[in-house]
Amino acid sequence: MIWPVDLIIMVLVMICGIGAIMVRDLLGAAILFGAYSFMMCLLWAIMGAVDVAFTEASVGAGVSAVFFVAAVFRTSRRTKD
Amino acid sequence: MRKLALITVLLMGGLLFYGTPDFPSWGDPQSPASLHVSPYYIEHSVEDTAVPNIVTAILADYRGYDTMFETAVIFSAGIACLFLLRVYRHKSARTRLYRHNLTGVTLRIAKGGKLPEGSAEFERIDSHWVPYDMIIRVTSRLTVPFVQLFALYVIAHGHHSPGGGFQGGVIFGAAIILYAISNDLRGAFRRLSEKAALLASAAGVLIYVGTGLLCLLLGGSFLDYSKLAGILHVDAIMARSHGILIVEIGVGLAVMAVMVSLYYNLSSAGRHDEGL
Numbered sequence: 448m449i450w451p452v453d454l455i456i457m458v459l460v461m462i463c464g465i466g467a468i469m470v471r472d473l474l475g476a477a478i479l480f481g482a483y484s485f486m487m488c489l490l491w492a493i494m495g496a497v498d499v500a501f502t503e504a505s506v507g508a509g510v511s512a513v514f515f516v517a518a519v520f521r522t523s524r525r526t527k528d
Numbered sequence: 529m530r531k532l533a534l535i536t537v538l539l540m541g542g543l544l545f546y547g548t549p550d551f552p553s554w555g556d557p558q559s560p561a562s563l564h565v566s567p568y569y570i571e572h573s574v575e576d577t578a579v580p581n582i583v584t585a586i587l588a589d590y591r592g593y594d595t596m597f598e599t600a601v602i603f604s605a606g607i608a609c610l611f612l613l614r615v616y617r618h619k620s621a622r623t624r625l626y627r628h629n630l631t632g633v634t635l636r637i638a639k640g641g642k643l644p645e646g647s648a649e650f651e652r653i654d655s656h657w658v659p660y661d662m663i664i665r666v667t668s669r670l671t672v673p674f675v676q677l678f679a680l681y682v683i684a685h686g687h688h689s690p691g692g693g694f695q696g697g698v699i700f701g702a703a704i705i706l707y708a709i710s711n712d713l714r715g716a717f718r719r720l721s722e723k724a725a726l727l728a729s730a731a732g733v734l735i736y737v738g739t740g741l742l743c744l745l746l747g748g749s750f751l752d753y754s755k756l757a758g759i760l761h762v763d764a765i766m767a768r769s770h771g772i773l774i775v776e777i778g779v780g781l782a783v784m785a786v787m788v789s790l791y792y793n794l795s796s797a798g799r800h801d802e803g804l
Contacts, residue, residue, distance in 0.1 A: 494554065497690040498583040501682075505698040510787055513705055517795040517804050 448493060456493070460486045473524050477515035484508040577768040579687045587692065588772040588779075592751035595775070596736050598694075599782050603733045606786035610726070613798035626650045632660065654712065654802040668710035675703040683780045687769065693779025697732075700780065701787030713796055713803025716788075722800060725789040732782025739774050751775075 463483035467476045484507030491500035552559030569582055569590070579585040587595050626635045626644055629651055637643060644650040683696030708716035740751040748755030753771025754764035762770065795804040 498581075498692070498695075501690045501695045502698075505695050505702070509702050510698055510705070510791075513702075513709075514790060514794055517791065520804055521794065521797040 453490075453493060456486055456489050460490065471526055473519045473526055474516065477512060477519055480515060481508050481512035484511070576765065577772065578765045579769050579772060581687055581689065583690070584686050584692050584772060584776075588775050589751075589753065589768055592740070592775065595779065596740065596751070599733055599736055599779050602786050603729055603782055606726075606729055606789045609790050609793050613793040614800075615798040617799065622655070625653045625655055627653050627660065652712075652714065664710050668706055672703050672707050675706065676700055679703065679780075679784075683776055684773070686776055687772065693776035694783055696776075697780035697783025698787055700784040701791075704784075704788050705791045708791065708795070709804055713792070713800070716792075716803075717800065720788060722789065722792060725785045725792070727785075729782050729785035729789060732778045732780070732785065735778030735781065736775050739771060739778070743771075 460483060463479050463486055467479040467483055470476050470479060484503055488500045488503040488508060491497075491503055552561075556562065569586055573582045573585040573590075574580060577585045577589050579589070623636055623638050624643065626637060627633070627650065628635065629649055634653070635644075635650070679696045679700035681696075682691035682699060683693055686692035686696070704716060704720055707719065739753070739756075742759075743752045743755045744750050746755040746758065753768040755767070756771050757764045757767035760767050760770050792800060792803075796802060
């Protein structure tokens with residue numbers, strides 16, 4: 448484990464996670480959530496859990512981001528709160 | 529109310545941070561899990577199941593129940609999405625748009641007009657603006673087969689490398705979703721219809737449960753693949769390896785079909801008419 452890389456990814460995970468709930472634009476939130484998933488995938492890979500990283504990359508960053516975009520496309524892009 | 533929620537969240541987060549130092553540190557060989565649980569699987573999984581990837585052996589063999597119900601959860605998620613979103617309505621009454629492929633002219637056909645259905649020169653397009661982009665279509669057409677091949681590799685090679693039914697199934701589903709996004713939803717329906725996707729998702733779960741039941745019928749306990757040795761004509765250890773492969777194929781089929789079915793319902797708001 449290289450600690451600067453680890454630290455950068457940890458900070459990015461937090462930024463993406465907080466950004467995904469703070470941002471008003473739901474499409475942006477979906478994209479931030481995908482970025483969050485990808486950063487988590489990198490963290491799993493760094494910690495040696497390659498199978499979990501693979502699942503996170505395919506499910507979290509791949510397909511669920513598409514589902515969020517599809518749901519935003521069919522509902523509304525603005526959140527009320 | 530918002531303040532109350534914020535206080536609750538901060539309190540919970542603080543408690544979690546407070547509890548974290550009590551965990552054994554990362555990769556600690558003296559932690560209880562590393563002393564009592566992991567060594568058994570690290571030492572015995574290859575001689576028990578002939579599967580080099582310990583994660584696959586644990587997921588599909590030692591803890592087969594867990595994975596079986598995970599597959600059932602994914603299946604029920606697909607069914608729940610279908611029940612919530614699917615709208616059964618014959619022939620939408622809205623106006624339809626057709627593009628003349630040779631000239632690029634778009635025709636708007638009002639309700640009750642004659643539709644050029646089945647004509648090779650006209651192509652139905654979605655009611656919001658979709659440019660005809662050759663680069664996207666050709667690129668995705670070239671990419672999709674390789675993505676599908678990679679998905680099959682991930683499923684089949686899960687014994688030796690990271691991967692398995694879940695990941696492979698999701699990648700295969702993503703290939704079909706990529707086709708549906710780059711072309712249109714109706715083209716994807718021609719390749720994999722809604723009915724086929726639902727049947728495949730149920731068939732995947734049935735393959736898993738059926739393998740378990742077969743072991744039960746052959747005199748073992750549920751999901752004890754070593755009892756399949758008589759049918760597969762291999763010894764009991766290889767039978768466990770092959771049993772894992774059969775189960776992974778079931779998982780992959782179910783996950784692939786559920787992902788595609790979820791996309792169909794979400795992107796068309798259940799109408800299965802015009803997609804993303």
